[in-house]
Amino acid sequence: MAIPLNRRELMAALSGLSAFAQDSDNTHQATGVKVGEVTPDSAVLWTRRTRTVRRFNEGVKREGRGREARRVQPGEDLRTFEGACPGAPGQARVILEPASGTGRRQTLPWTDLDPRDDFAHQFRIRGLAPATEYRFAVETRASRGAASDAPLTGRFRTAPAQASPAPVQFALLSCQAYHRRDRPGGFAIYSSIEKWRPDFLLGCGDNVYYDSEDPVADSVPVARYHWDRMFSLPTLRSCLRNVPGYWQFDDHDLWDNDCFPGMQKHKTAPLTLDEGRSVFRRQVPCPPEPNVFYRTFRWGTDVEIWLPDGRNYRAANDAPDGPEKSLWGVQQRQWLETTLKASQARWKIMINPNPIVGPDHARKNDNHANPAFAHEGLAFRKWLKDHVSGRVVVMNGDRHWQYHSVDPDTGLHEFGCGPASDAHAVPPSRGEDPRYHRFLRIKGGFLAVRVDPSSRDHSLVIEHRDVDGATVHRQVFARPA
Helix, strand or coil, X not given: CCCCCCHHHHHXXXXXXXXXXXXXXXXXXXXXXXXXXXXXXXXXXXXXCECCCCCECCCECCCCEHHHCCCCCCCCCHHHECCECCECCCEEEEEEEECCCCCCCEECCCEECCHHHCCEXXXXXXXXXXXXXXXXXXXEECCCCCCECCCEEEEEECCCCCCCCCCEEEEEECCCCHHHCCECCECHHHHHHHHHCCCEEEEECCCCCCCCECCCCCCHHXXXXXXXXXXXXXXXXXXXCCCCEEEECCCXXXXXXXXXXXXXXXXXXXXXXXXXXXXXXXXXXXXXXXXCCCEEEEECCXXXXXXXXXXXXXXXXXXXXXXXXXXXXXXXXXXXXHHHHHCCCCEEXXXXXXXXXXXXXXXXXXXXXXXXXXXHHHHHHHHHHHHHCCCEEEEECCCCCEEEEECCCCCCEEEECCCCCHHHCCCCCCCCCCCCEEEEECCCCEEEEEECCCCCCCCEEEEEECCCCCEEEEEEECCCC
């Protein structure tokens, strides 16, 4: 329920909104605020109260990677590690109003922060107006009646109404490794995206690396530390409270490399897949439990976006391939085909964490571009050609190179965004394949996507950009007939 503010409370809560892109002192929200799951009339604001106002930059550095990544040893304290942001008890609330200063203002009631959620909370805000820019302040305090900590502020724009022929632009990024940061404050890619100010961004997996970055996340507290350390970086804190997002998981930020339900050997043991799911849901704006994590959303008349779940329903990677083997599971596969076929959007964009077209590394065996799931991959590509050919584009993360491929059999276009930094890039083991590749670049960056309903010749424009935001490849699609 929204609670009206008196003038003194309003001025105190919204002071500093003119400088919403800058951190305030004494926020006690060291892990920032994330805005996400935006619709024409709703949004989710994630926050967390922390013991300190800033991340612990002077702590013990744990940056071993790969085989050098080790577990937290007896006697070691996560709170003393570099980047630590211990949670703290208290309450939080959100104050929200149209950025124009006119229109209805909402104040959500103070909410107790649950230690079981590591003192994080997701405010599900409803009753918003479509295609409207809002500014907000998130306040915290130590207890009921205590003085408020300084607010953390930001802004976002709601989605347009489904019947509105509104243009849209968004960014896609993936594979951000903490030890591969490329600037003191985190990642250049986030500064580039924030400067561009797209309508939203999509994080399509590997937001952190539980299994291959030190310390190995073998428990819930260590898994949470990975998120605290990553998302308290200044470039991420600034971007994510001003650019709304939608997040997916892949393997490294859910449980372990190439993971699937029932996997017996994994580096992150005894952390379980159920625990990994629970941690992820409490780190980013996302659908409420017990809702499934795969979902779709519209952005005006021309765009609908699909966000499948590639980990929770898959068969074992090493099971024999065949007609019954599925990466998505029967129910999700049926949902994909039903919703894709029924959609009236001009452009149907599927954000799959892993490749569907490829080509991939020769050694990989956990996606539709690999032998492990080749049967379903081929069947799905053919199904798209038969039912929605020319209106579906696939995008993905996971691969550590930027690319644009076209399936030679079905004509399906696939765009890989690449890793979040140049240092995290590696070439595909087979190199460039002219049968598939229209573009290949062994560097980091992101995808910048624009849809213009008013344009016939430039209806959909997909750009590969480098980490500094410069365009390195562009593909233009005309409006489908």
